[in-house]
Amino acid sequence: MTEWEPVIGLEVHVQLATRSKIFSRAATTFGKYPNSNANAVDIALPGVLPVLNEEAVRMAIKFGLAIDAEIAPSCRFDRKNYFYPDLPKGYQISQLDQPIVGRGTLPIFLVDGSIREIGITRAHLEEDAGKSIHTEYEGLTGIDLNRAGTPLLEIVSEPELHSANEAAACFRELHSLVTALEICDGNLNEGSMRCDANISIRPRGSKILGQRTEIKNVNSFRFVEKALRYEIERQISVLESGGDVVLETRLYDSERDETRSMRSKESSDDYRYFPDPDLLPVDISDDLIESVRVTVPELPAEKRNRYIVELGLTNYEANRLIEDPKVSRYFDEAAQRSVDAKLAANWILGEISAALKRDEIDFAEVPISPGELGKLIQRIEDETISGKIAKSIFESLWKKEGSVDGIIESRGLQQLSNATELEKVVSQIIDDFPDQVRQFRDGKEKILGFFVGHVMKATAGRANPKQVNEILQRELRV
Amino acid sequence: MIPYANVAQLRSGLDNGEFSAEELAYFYLSRIDAATDLNCFITVDQEGVIAAAKNADKAIAKKSVGPLTGIPIAHKDLFCTEGLLTSCASHMLNNFVAPYDATVVDRLRKAGAITLGKTNMDEFAMGSSNETSFYGAVKNPWDRTCVPGGSSGGSAAAIAAGLAAACTGSDTGGSIRQPASFCGVTGLKPTYGRVSRYGMIAFASSLDQGGPLARTASDAGTLLNAIEGYDPNDSTSAIADATDFRSASQPLKIGIPAQYWNDLSASLTKVLDEARLTLESLGHRFVPVDLPHTNASTAAYYVIAGAEASTNLSRYDGVRYGHRAASAESLENLYQVSRSEGFGSEVKRRILTGTYALSVGYYEAYYLKAQQIRRLIRQDFLDAFLQADVILTPVAPSTAFKRDELMEDPIMMYQQDIYTTPASLAGLPALSLPCGFSDRMPVGMQLIGPHFGEASLLKLGRQYQDETDWHALHPVYDDD
Numbered sequence: 001m002t003e004w005e006p007v008i009g010l011e012v013h014v015q016l017a018t019r020s021k022i023f024s025r026a027a028t029t030f031g032k033y034p035n036s037n038a039n040a041v042d043i044a045l046p047g048v049l050p051v052l053n054e055e056a057v058r059m060a061i062k063f064g065l066a067i068d069a070e071i072a073p074s075c076r077f078d079r080k081n082y083f084y085p086d087l088p089k090g091y092q093i094s095q096l097d098q099p100i101v102g103r104g105t106l107p108i109f110l111v112d113g114s115i116r117e118i119g120i121t122r123a124h125l126e127e128d129a130g131k132s133i134h135t136e137y138e139g140l141t142g143i144d145l146n147r148a149g150t151p152l153l154e155i156v157s158e159p160e161l162h163s164a165n166e167a168a169a170c171f172r173e174l175h176s177l178v179t180a181l182e183i184c185d186g187n188l189n190e191g192s193m194r195c196d197a198n199i200s201i202r203p204r205g206s207k208i209l210g211q212r213t214e215i216k217n218v219n220s221f222r223f224v225e226k227a228l229r230y231e232i233e234r235q236i237s238v239l240e241s242g243g244d245v246v247l248e249t250r251l252y253d254s255e256r257d258e259t260r261s262m263r264s265k266e267s268s269d270d271y272r273y274f275p276d277p278d279l280l281p282v283d284i285s286d287d288l289i290e291s292v293r294v295t296v297p298e299l300p301a302e303k304r305n306r307y308i309v310e311l312g313l314t315n316y317e318a319n320r321l322i323e324d325p326k327v328s329r330y331f332d333e334a335a336q337r338s339v340d341a342k343l344a345a346n347w348i349l350g351e352i353s354a355a356l357k358r359d360e361i362d363f364a365e366v367p368i369s370p371g372e373l374g375k376l377i378q379r380i381e382d383e384t385i386s387g388k389i390a391k392s393i394f395e396s397l398w399k400k401e402g403s404v405d406g407i408i409e410s411r412g413l414q415q416l417s418n419a420t421e422l423e424k425v426v427s428q429i430i431d432d433f434p435d436q437v438r439q440f441r442d443g444k445e446k447i448l449g450f451f452v453g454h455v456m457k458a459t460a461g462r463a464n465p466k467q468v469n470e471i472l473q474r475e476l477r478v
Numbered sequence: 479m480i481p482y483a484n485v486a487q488l489r490s491g492l493d494n495g496e497f498s499a500e501e502l503a504y505f506y507l508s509r510i511d512a513a514t515d516l517n518c519f520i521t522v523d524q525e526g527v528i529a530a531a532k533n534a535d536k537a538i539a540k541k542s543v544g545p546l547t548g549i550p551i552a553h554k555d556l557f558c559t560e561g562l563l564t565s566c567a568s569h570m571l572n573n574f575v576a577p578y579d580a581t582v583v584d585r586l587r588k589a590g591a592i593t594l595g596k597t598n599m600d601e602f603a604m605g606s607s608n609e610t611s612f613y614g615a616v617k618n619p620w621d622r623t624c625v626p627g628g629s630s631g632g633s634a635a636a637i638a639a640g641l642a643a644a645c646t647g648s649d650t651g652g653s654i655r656q657p658a659s660f661c662g663v664t665g666l667k668p669t670y671g672r673v674s675r676y677g678m679i680a681f682a683s684s685l686d687q688g689g690p691l692a693r694t695a696s697d698a699g700t701l702l703n704a705i706e707g708y709d710p711n712d713s714t715s716a717i718a719d720a721t722d723f724r725s726a727s728q729p730l731k732i733g734i735p736a737q738y739w740n741d742l743s744a745s746l747t748k749v750l751d752e753a754r755l756t757l758e759s760l761g762h763r764f765v766p767v768d769l770p771h772t773n774a775s776t777a778a779y780y781v782i783a784g785a786e787a788s789t790n791l792s793r794y795d796g797v798r799y800g801h802r803a804a805s806a807e808s809l810e811n812l813y814q815v816s817r818s819e820g821f822g823s824e825v826k827r828r829i830l831t832g833t834y835a836l837s838v839g840y841y842e843a844y845y846l847k848a849q850q851i852r853r854l855i856r857q858d859f860l861d862a863f864l865q866a867d868v869i870l871t872p873v874a875p876s877t878a879f880k881r882d883e884l885m886e887d888p889i890m891m892y893q894q895d896i897y898t899t900p901a902s903l904a905g906l907p908a909l910s911l912p913c914g915f916s917d918r919m920p921v922g923m924q925l926i927g928p929h930f931g932e933a934s935l936l937k938l939g940r941q942y943q944d945e946t947d948w949h950a951l952h953p954v955y956d957d958d
Contacts, residue, residue: 040578044793046571047558047580047677049712081789081836083813090792143797272836274845277684277786279713 337374580677
């Protein structure tokens with residue numbers, strides 16, 4: 001039986017987080033009343049002209065630098081002509097053969113912990129289209145041009161991905177990267193990143209590419225993986241039953257977990273690309289590139305490496321923290337204060353994550369500053385408080401009831417580590433439970449927990465558990 | 479009040495209290511009203527004109543006047559004017575009231591000018607005779623059976639007929655210069671990038687340039703000063719010094735390119751030769767220059783202009799504004815019917831040829847080839863300007879021709895542009911000056927300057943007009 005190898009390349013559209021649109025001054029805010037963010041340029045009124053948003057150029061350069069790509073010294077905008085109601089000018093301004101970002105590489109991180117370098121063919125700037133709304137008006141279609149003109153960076157990968165899993169990892173990595181670079185809000189639900197995948201299969205070992213299909217507009221990591229997994233199986237079964245894969249565009253239906261043919265690509269569209277005469281070629285100076293370079297932060301791949309190698313986190317922990325740059329920034333700050341980065345990761349991925357879920361709020365709204373979390377961990381480490389007390393302080397911090405040290409002080413939560421005091425409590429308890437003492441001395445050592453519990457109860461949980469253990473062991477064995 | 483007064487004369491009349499801006503406004507409105515058969519205007523803004531004139535009189539009384547305060551002018555109907563119909567002389571935009579002012583309109587208003595209305599033109603500026611307008615042909619005031627030229631025919635004819643002292647126009651391949659020549663007025667196509675294209679409805683973006691038509695080179699300069707300069711809304715607008723045209727002209731080396739003169743008719747040659755003698759008597763001398771790629775210009779021009787137009791006009795789809803098919807069965811059908819009904823035949827011809835020139839398999843042979851020719855033509859001029867300060871040529875191969883004469887023969891019509899398209903392709907400034915008559919119809923000469931060389935063209939034009947009175951002649955009507 002033939003062993004098949006999938007060959008996958010991605011085209012990812014990233015909405016750039018500029019305040020205004022790529023060629024107009026209208027705002028890019030999501031979710032506004034239809035057409036309230038569409039000005040004369042976005043509506044394509046007669047006589048209007050596009051003016052390039054420099055911020056979009058800077059963001060594209062930032063991406064290019066992050067993937068170690070060549071930034072074109074001069075790039076150009078072209079018109080891609082086609083009629084569609086949500087494309088007001090009748091053409092999309094894009095970049096055909098002079099993209100702003102040339103070939104680069106993206107290290108992707110696979111589940112087994114290994115790293116693969118994926119070639120990025122190019123990335124270019126273009127404008128987003130508006131939206132056609134078919135559902136709300138009976139027999140009519142509504143046009144919302146709020147999204148029209150939103151800057152997009154279209155990132156094209158080489159066909160170097162060989163499983164659904166790798167493709168999803170690549171999409172995830174791009175997501176981590178553009179959010180870490182702060183050039184995209186990364187909000188997949190709002191369509192801030194949209195992924196198209198070109199996929200074909202071939203017998204393993206073959207150098208010839210099979211006929212491909214394109215899966216359009218998949219907007220979650222999970223769906224990219226599921227859609228490709230389905231499509232790989234589908235193509236294999238087509239070929240194994242003697243059929244041919246047809247060049248076509250397919251859509252992924254997440255409810256039925258399958259891809260469906262949308263349109264055949266046989267009659268290839270003629271977009272009549274030509275240089276947009278309304279826009280001059282964009283010259284990108286070394287000064288501009290250097291001024292962007294200093295804004296490039298630590299990249300997710302570098303960060304992951306640091307977390308695992310230097311801080312001793314697991315792959316899982318590192319990835320969870322890196323997924324959202326807000327989380328990793330928080331972690332970095334909290335870990336700076338506390339000695340134990342591992343503990344900081346545990347608190348963020350455990351307590352904070354659970355509290356966010358419980359309160360249904362976003363990470364940006366975490367009411368505890370990373371500094372305070374660091375302080376809390378410090379207090380555990382220096383044995384001022386026990387882990388258990390720390391959890392109750394965490395709840396108070398979450399409700400903004402004060403600072404870590406303030407709460408410890410005002411509520412007298414300092415751990416009881418005074419040996420004389422603890423010994424007093426222990427001997428009182430030994431006196432109170434002679435039966436249990438006998439059991440212990442008869443060899444039923446498990447009963448130690450019973451005594452610890454009573455010491456804790458007597459000290460309102462403040463007793464230093466390690467010390468309590470030691471004293472109990474000593475006193476009971478007399 | 480003199481109907482054929484120029485802007486400078488109106489300025490001094492207003493400033494000296496010979497007449498008020500309101501009187502002047504009423505005067506022009508009544509002249510426009512009496513000359514409706516010329517069909518120069520698509521829209522006349524009766525109320526707006528009077529209100530603006532009253533404000534101008536207040537400003538004049540307070541002596542706070544701009545260069546054009548109280549001067550009524552008219553805009554070619556492809557400049558967007560807030561609150562006024564901006565039709566581009568097309569059925570497609572027959573209902574389009576712009577919600578904003580073009581930069582040119584805005585700047586002229588800020589300089590004090592009053593907008594009389596919007597002048598007729600070839601539909602979407604595509605034509606050389608002003609016969610493709612949805613609102614009907616414009617008549618040439620010198621002979622009403624003749625065309626006024628195009629596409630800024632309404633503007634040129636309005637000035638010739640004394641309906642306005644100055645107008646705006648636009649020039650893509652000769653649309654200011656040729657009608658200026660046909661109507662005996664002065665027209666300036668500025669350097670590409672000198673005047674903002676924002677709000678000027680696009681025909682061919684890499685060629686379109688707004689500019690003034692007026693009675694004199696001096697007036698054209700006054701208007702240019704008002705409209706020129708960098709505009710952040712137009713990425714192709716240039717940062718350049720203002721045009722200083724008021725000092726005297728230096729003796730110049732005037733280039734004569736044989737390619738423009740060899741095939742010129744004897745009657746036009748005679749008129750232009752006389753103009754050359756006058757220029758010579760003013761101390762200028764002539765040098766031969768070579769512009770070897772001239773004869774490829776018109777073909778290249780029609781490919782590039784058509785290609786750009788074919789996509790510039792895609793926005794007229796019946797979806798958001800403009801003409802929409804009354805009933806359509808499908809989206810595709812909505813596009814087809816709206817555009818079939820909305821565009822006239824010349825516009826359709828250019829959209830089709832332009833679409834063809836950009837299509838896969840033809841792009842290299844047409845669009846790219848035309849761009850190569852364009853570079854060669856530009857280089858020709860750059861070389862020629864090493865030897866000459868300005869270049870003198872005819873504007874058009876003939877005087878105004880009869881209406882309907884060329885409408886059935888687009889190639890002959892396109893040949894009207896052979897002397898004007900090269901400067902357009904090279905992005906150069908060019909001035910059309912009245913320099914005589916042939917068979918009782920005005921003849922113009924064209925002065926082409928180096929990039930941003932408007933000042934030397936206008937200075938030379940002023941000097942020539944100080945010496946001659948061709949620009950001051952006007953058609954004579956019984957009631958004048």
